[in-house]
Amino acid sequence: MSEQDILARIKTLVDQEHELRSQSSQGEIDPETERRQLAELEVMLDQCWDLLRQRRARLDQGRNPNEAQPNSAHQVEGYLQ
Numbered sequence: 001m002s003e004q005d006i007l008a009r010i011k012t013l014v015d016q017e018h019e020l021r022s023q024s025s026q027g028e029i030d031p032e033t034e035r036r037q038l039a040e041l042e043v044m045l046d047q048c049w050d051l052l053r054q055r056r057a058r059l060d061q062g063r064n065p066n067e068a069q070p071n072s073a074h075q076v077e078g079y080l081q
Helices: 003-025 031-060 073-077
Strands: none
Touching: 003 031, 031 073
């Protein structure tokens, strides 16, 4: 997955997040559904940002960015703040 692919995926997920919030504010979905779906989107966004950081770190180190691998949701969500 190239950097442009990752950035496009991030944009898609952000667009989905905005749509979800819009649906919620218009009463088209219930708050529990919104909360669950937002949580899922946040995890996917965190994974994308993590992969993008890995690619950029590899480039900075003179390594192949294509060797970066997506980390599991569990691992990405377990990082210390």
